[in-house]
Amino acid sequence: MLNLLLEPLGYEFMRNAIAIGILVGILCPVVGSYLIVQRMALLGDVIAHCVLPGLSLSFFFGVDILIGAFGSGILGALLIAWIRSQTRVKVDAAMALTFSTFFALGVTLITVLKNKLDLDSFLFGDILGVAPHDIQRTFVIAALILLMIKLFYKELLFYTFDKTGAQAIGLPINTLYFGFMAAITLTIIASMQAVGVLLVISLLVGPALTAYLLVKELHQMMIVGAIVGAIASIVGVYLSYYRNLPSGPAIVLVSSSLFLLALLFSPSQGILTRSTQTESTTRLMNRFKFLRRND
């Protein structure tokens, strides 16, 4: 058994894959928790698609992809906010139009600019091709975002729970919103290589949702979500190694399986455990009625 776990670690690509998997497995659920509690889970998917034009332009001009992807992702998020504020268009429609337009623009740019961007690895991730400098970059991004969340936790808690109330006490809600968008975009960029833009949404919401079913506070949701995310990444990479599965989808499927377990067996909200409680309550009530009849 131990050999099964240790053998893959003999390869550098596996060590790198597990390292970056743990990093994004921790980072994504922490940021994703905010998406869930604000009912904005799909925004993660939208931004993930919106980074493509920036990525393509970065390749063409030879600048760091972080800059292009970040600018493009933020631009997409701001565009949605702008459409919402200026028109009667609802957020879901604004999101659908924006992300498909950005994605189409990105694919067009790749063709027109004759980029050597590997669309497949961008879409589905290539965690086994991770280089040490990718890990360093992901580590810096994760450390920065986690530090910011720690520093501004109480303000973000207020803002995400009661936006109007937060504005009423004078919190800079536009700055908080922009910071939040920046954190999502950076998280997506950091996770692109692990699971790809099509599946990053699953790592953003899956482990955090699993935690949501198990705990009662936001910070607990983040901690439990991070543990679940890290476990999903590690198990997914091992499955990918031993079963020759695509790594990104393997991670996502493990994450979704853990959610399914919580959905069924969560002590407070599990479908099976909840019905058991109801049955035991019914049994108790029947017993009570029985005793009263016999009194």
Added chain:
Amino acid sequence: MLEVQQLAVNYRGVCGLDSVSFQVSPGQLVGIIGPNGAGKSTLLKALLGLVPASGGVVHYCTCPLHQQLERVAYIPQRSQIDWDYPITVWNVVMMARTRQSGWFRTPGRAAKEIVKAALERVEIPNLCDRRIGELSGGQQQRVFLARALAQQADLFLFDEPFTGVDKKTEAIMLEVFEELRSQGKILLLSTHEWGQSLNQLDRLLLLNQCLIADGSPQQVMTPENLRQAYGAPLGNPLHQDLETSFFC
């Protein structure tokens, strides 16, 4: 003294508020009433700058109110809150100390004492570890009342505080309002409930985009004013019922 002059709100070409002016002295409990869409919530939000005003000024103690928001406690409508949010009662009330604690700092012992006292005042100290979604509507409203108390504000704005609350909660709220009034605080509350609670108010503002009447409940709730605000003849059984419940 709260002074509102010519306050107007336009939202994408639709008039939300039209040139509303009034003053409120310390120790006054003022109700804002009017039909649905009259601009009651918009008025409360416009006072704080939460919706952009197209004209007018709002001063508190001779300074613009939006520059001294730390002196204001605002309680939103129940419908604006996601009650499934993973947060406990204690942490909701602790939000009141966010500004006072300052950036990068966690609330200290003094803040915890204030929160504890606020929860005791609204008679739910035993619920502090419960998730907010597990509470009844009345208890949830008391949590927000405790949050307002813990802010130790001078000006309190309540948006539809009596909606969906039980009799006990309503009684506690009215007691707290009375205490705050006796401490010289200013309280403004919007309401569409026309029950006995209106009799507890010092003043009513009858609103329908513009200010139709301003005065004591007896001065404001006249058939003529109500017809002007609600636009229906007084033969309407709804109004008769409402008037009966108010004047009895």
